[in-house]
Amino acid sequence: MDKAQAELVEPYGLEKVGAVVAGGARRQDSVAAGLKALPREASVVVVHDGVRPFVTAEMVSAVVGGAEEVGAAVTAVSAADTIKRVDGGVVVETLKRDGLFCVQTPQAFSRGVLAEALERAEAEGVVGTDEAALVERLGRPVRVVPGSRYNLKVTTPEDWALAEMVLRAEDDRRG
């Protein structure tokens, strides 16, 4: 953590970083650790994947607005492709297409809602695909706000190449 502070926060002058905390075994453990490190006055918590560099200020504002209004919000884009479930290289199910969305981050939560969702998941031994799923389990609403197809998750070499294309296009636009 001191290393992150010394190699990232300080050299890049990231003045808004309040603390760098160690992650946990699962995504929700890392989020719980972050939640514990928040200052008392924080009322809305935004969770973002480090592998999504193309997040915009608009997305953050939209999820924060959603969290303030209904308690939780995620960014998403409608699923452009047909989604199927595959097992052993063979299709086992084609999902009904109505209302399918590809959910991204940022996701935002009112602090109390996120804390309750994480505690309940911990107590009941539930692992969520994302924190929003843990909130959904509580029967609470999760609003969907517009993400973007550019808001790529960069995890494979192919994603990296696509990310470079997006970056280059942004550079060109800026001149």
Added chain:
Amino acid sequence: MDKAQAELVEPYGLEKVGAVVAGGARRQDSVAAGLKALPREASVVVVHDGVRPFVTAEMVSAVVGGAEEVGAAVTAVSAADTIKRVDGGVVVETLKRDGLFCVQTPQAFSRGVLAEALERAEAEGVVGTDEAALVERLGRPVRVVPGSRYNLKVTTPEDWALAEMVLRAEDDRRG
């Protein structure tokens, strides 16, 4: 159809185009019309979305090989995002993540399998998200072969901009 012949097939010298046929009301109607126009000797049928310009020869070979072996094959990439079902701007369900794939085209079928799938769908009044779904209904296997994240569906202005980035990067690579 004469217009397509005169404005596309001839000026671009597309010598492999056997016929241009009118589409139908639904995707499966268009595919059925194409199927009827095929020469008698065609044994494997490849279906491709006109809005996916980044198809590669490898993808076509892979789906054709799959169709020859098991009767049907689709290109797909694993779902990078969490998939949720949304209604009225609010999440109603988070899908279990195991084995979820985003299915693209090309999709390939042995001619008899596709004909049977389309006839059964017609007889039973079923509309499929894709032709593979109609084959799945028959209880027949549909193999999944690698597509690509570049194999974009270009339908929105945002898709168009992303497609331009991919094209520009390809041009740069070719020098």
